[in-house]
Amino acid sequence: MDKLYAVIPAYNEEATIREVIEEWYPMVVMTGEESRLVVIDDGSRDSTWSVLQEEAAKRPQLVALHKENSGHGPTILYGYHYALEQGADYVFQTDSDGQTRPEEFPAFWRCRRHYDMIVGYRNHRQDGGSRVFVTKVLKTVIFLCFHVWVKDANTPFRLMKADTLKREIKYVPKNYFLTNVLLTVAYTKHNKNLRFIPITFRPRQGGVNSINMKRIFGIGKNALRDFIRLNKVL
Numbered sequence: 001m002d003k004l005y006a007v008i009p010a011y012n013e014e015a016t017i018r019e020v021i022e023e024w025y026p027m028v029v030m031t032g033e034e035s036r037l038v039v040i041d042d043g044s045r046d047s048t049w050s051v052l053q054e055e056a057a058k059r060p061q062l063v064a065l066h067k068e069n070s071g072h073g074p075t076i077l078y079g080y081h082y083a084l085e086q087g088a089d090y091v092f093q094t095d096s097d098g099q100t101r102p103e104e105f106p107a108f109w110r111c112r113r114h115y116d117m118i119v120g121y122r123n124h125r126q127d128g129g130s131r132v133f134v135t136k137v138l139k140t141v142i143f144l145c146f147h148v149w150v151k152d153a154n155t156p157f158r159l160m161k162a163d164t165l166k167r168e169i170k171y172v173p174k175n176y177f178l179t180n181v182l183l184t185v186a187y188t189k190h191n192k193n194l195r196f197i198p199i200t201f202r203p204r205q206g207g208v209n210s211i212n213m214k215r216i217f218g219i220g221k222n223a224l225r226d227f228i229r230l231n232k233v234l
Helices: 016-030 048-058 072-085 103-110 131-145 162-171 179-189 213-233
Strands: 004-010 036-042 060-069 090-094 117-125 157-161 194-201
Touching: 004 016, 004 072, 016 036, 016 048, 016 103, 036 048, 036 072, 048 060, 048 072, 060 072, 072 090, 072 162, 072 179, 090 162, 090 213, 103 117, 103 157, 103 194, 131 179, 157 162, 157 179, 162 179, 179 194
Parallel strands: 004 036, 004 090, 036 060, 117 194
Antiparallel strands: 090 157, 117 157
């Protein structure tokens, strides 16, 4: 049976993390007893880590990991490497803010063997106009820098074959802050079998959004510079 490792980064998510685990744990168990739900505490300053430890003590297929704070991109990159080291056949990623719906995962799992990566396309977004604007700008910047058109490069709802991920993850620099974006671009440029499936994207279910327009602008400047450099590598 295929072994799934589902990676969820968490930073100061004490308001949502228990519910997120309750929602996603059955999805992981459904795929087999060797599958694991891997929740990574990215140096939270609230009680996220203690909640994770409590939940892991009750759930044999939940792995709770703790690391120093480095941000979302480096944390999921850490999780991907962990999953590959543990012998995962498939790696899934979503976030800990409750915006994705677990009931939409089985459709991904059923067609897993036909694609190198299946990405959720945020067709019904409820997370605010500023986020939609950023996604559209990112799509344009990716096209200008990498010369590929990607429907939704940064969706935190993706299922990847481990064999392909092993080859493509080498293009992501250590501690890179846009890990999912670069992976989506790499899969596209290298003509991997990639499919986008529409998903629902709810408003944040709790906690604090750490991204604001000032920070988005700063990330954008860094991303443009990095994209130009990384295109030569890809």
